[in-house]
Every structure is written in structure tokens, then in C-alpha cells.
Ligand SMILES: [Zn+2]
């Protein structure tokens with residue numbers, strides 16, 4: 010276990026770092042226990058129970074059952090009216106783990122392949138540090154969110170009155186990020202992660218014998234043209250300075266070489282970083298699909314599903330995060346020009362409701378997120394917990 014916190018000198022560092030290092034091993038053990046017992050979205054009962062139990066023990070006012078398995082813990086100090094929200098997600102993925110670790114998942118087909126076990130343990134360690142010696146004036150609300158992986162937990166918490174019941178002047182979150190130096194921090198002002206939407210297109214033609222194509226309307230040929238035409242949306246309709254992704258990830262139709270099927274189904278993931286681009290993609294994909302199908306005498310039925318928006322970090326809150334990272338870890342650990350990521354994150358919903366910022370913590374070299382060999386790096390648990398503690402103290406100074 011490597012629980013070193015690499016920090017710049019200073020009174021706060023010594024005070025917070027010393028405290029966290031004192032109990033870091035307990036939280037590494039807790040993180041590994043969560044890893045061993047992963048739970049899918051909205052089923053985080055055991056995890057939520059452990060989280061809430063600890064927080065109650067440290068004197069937090071704990072609210073369970075927000076959005077099903079979500080937990081919010083509040084701590085007040087002094088007379089200050091400011092308040093800060095910090096969020097960790099708790100859920101795992103439907104993946105069969107292949108790490109071979111001693112604390113690998115005991116639940117077949119379920120694993121923490123996104124490091125949410127780490128996010129939860131980090132915020133718990135910070136919670137203990139704040140409760141036992143936090144110097145702040147105001148209120149911290151620690152938000153333990155369910156169901157990030159299906160993009161539903163944040164929206165459900167907000168719909169259940171999260172920010173009315175637990176008012177926050179700003180809200181922060183972080184994600185561990187592979188192939189970024191261990192303990193390095195990435196801060197991005199503005200769009201940081203992509204929006205994600207989905208389209209399902211059913212191309213309906215007229216099936217028949219493979220030897221008599223003239224008596225059919227072949228939806229396979231229509232789909233081939235459509236897939237090619239879809240590539241022109243990003244290349245020809247989007248401003249070259251904007252970014253967007255239109256990926257046909259699935260195509261299904263037909264079952265035999267000599268039968269032309271009635272229909273073909275395409276599934277498409279759509280990503281962008283700006284609302285204007287998102288709207289353009291939503292307009293162009295169905296329009297192009299319908300016109301393209303019609304030109305061949307077929308019909309395209311389009312089911313377009315809004316997912317969730319881009320993660321857009323607010324400038325002032327991101328500047329505070331960046332400055333704090335420099336003060337805490339020193340210039341060398343703050344990534345210069347950290348680039349936005351085209352993955353998505355439902356924290357986007359919280360940043361639409363509240364000001365704030367979403368940060369990236371380097372997990373070191375290794376497999377990608379959602380890979381069956383992924384594991385959160387325990388070396389960043391203590392530094393990240395110390396960072397959250399300091400953020401609360403600085404925001405609520
Ligand atoms: Zn994930």
C-alpha cells in the first residue's frame with residue numbers, strides 16, 4: 010500500500026496530510042472491500058449502508074434514500090451561510106472482472122471497472138477528516154450518488170429535490186483517469202466531457218428472394234448508403250472548429266445469404282460538447298436518414314433519445330480548483346492544457362443546476378476505464394481526500 014501524499018509545504022498541508030495519512034490504510038481497506046462487493050446502478054444497498062453508517066458515526070446529519078440508494082451527509086460549522094456540495098458516485102458495471110486481484114469482485118458479472126469504489130472511499134476519508142478537524146465556516150453536503158453508469162442517478166437526485174433540500178453554492182466532483190500520471194490533476198474550463206445521445210434507426214424496405222432484388226426494396230443496401238451518408242454530418246455540416254461524434258455501433262438485419270430482409274436496425278451513439286452542436290446533430294441525423302431511405306423507396310423510422318448533456322465546468326470554480334491543486338500538490342502535478350474527454354458523465358446534470366467543476370485525477374498507466382482489468386489506484390486515495398478537505402476549507406473559509 011502506498012499512501013504517500015505528495016504535497017507542497019504549508020500549515021494546512023501538514024495538518025490535513027498528517028491526519029489523513031494516519032487513517033489512510035483503513036480507507037484503502039474499505040475501498041478494497043467495496044471493490045470486492047460491487048453493486049449495479051440503483052442496487053447500491055450494501056455500499057450505501059456502509060457509507061451512511063460511517064458518516065453517522067462521525068456526527069454527520071445523514072439522509073438516506075435520496076434517489077433510492079443515494080446518501081447525502083451534511084456538516085455545519087460556525088454561523089456562515091455558504092455551502093458546498095461534493096459528489097462521489099457509488100455504482101459498478103455489468104462486467105466480468107479479470108484482474109485476478111486478491112480483492113476481486115465476488116459477484117459474477119459485476120465489477121468496479123470505473124473506479125467508483127475509489128471515489129466513494131476518497132469522499133469518506135475527506136468526510137472523516139472534515140468531521141474530526143475541519144476548519145471551516147458554513148455547510149458541507151457530501152453527495153453519494155447512485156447509478157452514474159446508466160446516466161440516471163444525478164438526474165433522479167435533482168428531481169427528488171437535492172439542491173432544494175441541500176442548498177449548495179457550488180458543487181464539485183472528480184474522476185480517476187487512467188494513463189494520466191499518478192496523482193496528477195487535470196482541470197478544464199468550459200466543456201470537459203461530451204454529451205451523449207442515442208438514435209435507433211429502423212430502415213424498412215420490402216423483403217424477398219435474394220435472386221430477385223428487383224422485386225424488393227433492399228434495406229441492407231439502403232443502410233450501407235445511410236451509414237456512409239451519416240459520416241458527412243460531422244465532416245460537412247459541423248463547423249470544423251467544433252467537435253462531434255456520430256458512431257454507428259450496431260447494425261442488424263437479415264439471416265441468410267439468399268434472403269433480402271424486410272428491415273435493418275442501426276444503433277448510433279452521438280456525442281458533442283456544445284448545446285448548438287448537440288441540436289444540430291439531433292436535427293441532421295433523422296432528416297438525413299429519412300431522406301436517404303426515401304430516395305431508395307424505403308422508410309426510416311428514427312427513435313432519437315436524449316441522454317445527458319456535456320459536462321461544462323464553470324470558469325470561477327475551475328480556477329479555484331486549479332489554484333488549490335497548485336497550492337496542495339505543487340505546479341508539477343497540475344496538468345497543463347488538460348484536454349476534454351469524449352466520454353460522458355451524468356455529473357453534467359448537476360453542473361446545469363449549480364455552478365461548479367469536475368476534475369480528473371491521474372490513476373497512472375493501465376487499462377482503460379470499463380476494461381475488465383481495471384483497478385482504482387490506491388496511491389491517489391489520500392491525496393484526493395486531502396484535496397477535498399482543503400477545497401471545503403477554502404470554499405468555506
Ligand atoms: Zn463508468
Ligand SMILES: [Zn+2]
Nearest residue numbers: 123124125184
Ligand atoms: Zn465513472
